[in-house]
Amino acid sequence: MKIDSSLVKKLRTTENWSQEQLSEKSGLSLRTIQRLENGGNASLESIRALAMAFGIDSADLTLNEPDLPQTPLDAVKTGLYEFANFSGTATRFEYWWFLAFVVLVTAVAAVLHERVNQIMVLILLLPFLAASNRRLNDAGHSPWWQLFWLVPFGQIVVLILLAQPNPEQPTQA
Numbered sequence: 004m005k006i007d008s009s010l011v012k013k014l015r016t017t018e019n020w021s022q023e024q025l026s027e028k029s030g031l032s033l034r035t036i037q038r039l040e041n042g043g044n045a046s047l048e049s050i051r052a053l054a055m056a057f058g059i060d061s062a063d064l065t066l067n068e069p070d071l072p073q074t075p076l077d078a079v080k081t082g083l084y085e086f087a088n089f090s091g092t093a094t095r096f097e098y099w100w101f102l103a104f105v106v107l108v109t110a111v112a113a114v115l116h117e118r119v120n121q122i123m124v125l126i127l128l129l130p131f132l133a134a135s136n137r138r139l140n141d142a143g144h145s146p147w148w149q150l151f152w153l154v155p156f157g158q159i160v161v162l163i164l165l166a167q168p169n170p171e172q173p174t175q176a
Contacts, residue, residue, distance in 0.1 A: 004171065005066040006045040006053075014057045015040075029056035044092075047171055075100040085137070086130035092141035093134055098165060101134050135165065142167040 015025050022040070026033045029052040039045050039053070045064075054061035082101030085091075093101075105127050112123040136146040144164050151157030 004045055004047065004050060006039055006043075006050060006064055007066050008040050008042045010064060011053060012040050014059075018057070025053075025056060029053050075103075079104045082130055082134045086133055089133050089136040089146070090140065091137050092169070093137035094141065095138070095166070095168065098134055098138040102131070105131050135161075138165050141169050143170045 015022070018025075020028070022036045023033055025031075026036050029036070031049055031052055035049060039049065045053075047061075050061045050064050054064055078097040078100035081097055082093075082104070108127065109120060109123055112120040132149065135149055139146045139148055142164060144167075148161055148164055151161045
């Protein structure tokens with residue numbers, strides 16, 4: 004979840020607390036406080052702990068997340084527009100539709116001509132790796148797992164990790 008880091012800093016300075024004091028009052032580590040004040044993502048537990056320390060509602064600390072892609076076309080657009088964004092998150096819906104687009108485009112390019120296929124693979128490689136990074140971040144895994152793409156049968160491991168849900172969001176029944 005995105006946290007309003009400027010509000011956290013403002014509340015901390017209003018209370019005249021150092022980061023160490025906020026760490027003690029909230030029960031979070033100093034490193035977590037520093038990361039959150041620098042705009043990092045926060046778990047639901049961290050947001051609740053900060054809200055209790057400040058005596059405010061936890062909803063006041065979170066930022067409204069942008070609307071998630073609603074259609075497969077939106078997911079593909081997001082994947083292409085955020086080609087250089089290796090941080091952040093990507094939902095399963097967004098990632099799998101973008102992967103389907105990449106597979107479809109490279110398959111059509113392979114049918115057309117070998118050179119066209121090579122060019123399309125080079126063009127789509129960076130957006131694909133960025134989307135995979137964001138998906139692994141969302142699933143709570145390190146993006147370094149992508150190195151398994153290079154290992155024989157390692158793709159299976161990566162695909163399993165990419166298919167896992169976000170651990171902070173409840174699954175829909």
